[in-house]
Amino acid sequence: MADWREREVGNETRSRDINEIEDANLEHPGGSTTNRYVCECSDASCMATIRLTQDEYEQVRANGAHFAIALDHENPELDLVLAEHEAFAVVRKLPGFPARLARASDPRVAARVRVAS
Ligand SMILES: [Zn+2]
DSSP: OOOHHHHEEEHHHHHOOOHHHHHOOOOSSSOEEEEEEEOOOOOOOOOOOOEEEEEHHHHHTSSTTTTEOOTTTOOTEEEEEEESSSSSSSEEEEETHHHHHHHTOOOOHHHHHHHOO
């Protein structure tokens, strides 16, 4: 059942979970100073870190299918590069299965559902 795409998107959503925890404990909340986040690419062995301001990170997190990754870490079979910045890139999961899985596991969507009920 779990094919390679599910595993790879799973790697990205795990990194997102780590970043969500770090986002709650930022060295430099707000402003133009960057914070360290982990690369959210689909490579489970990737140990890269990227630097974004909290605002940049929040812009990525506003969409459940968007991820922040190190430059050149996109997987063309799963990711569409939306923007390349000096120190990181923003990708969107391709439509269909990868995007659905990314959205279904979005911790912020789960939080909104909990608040609503
Ligand atoms: Zn990476």
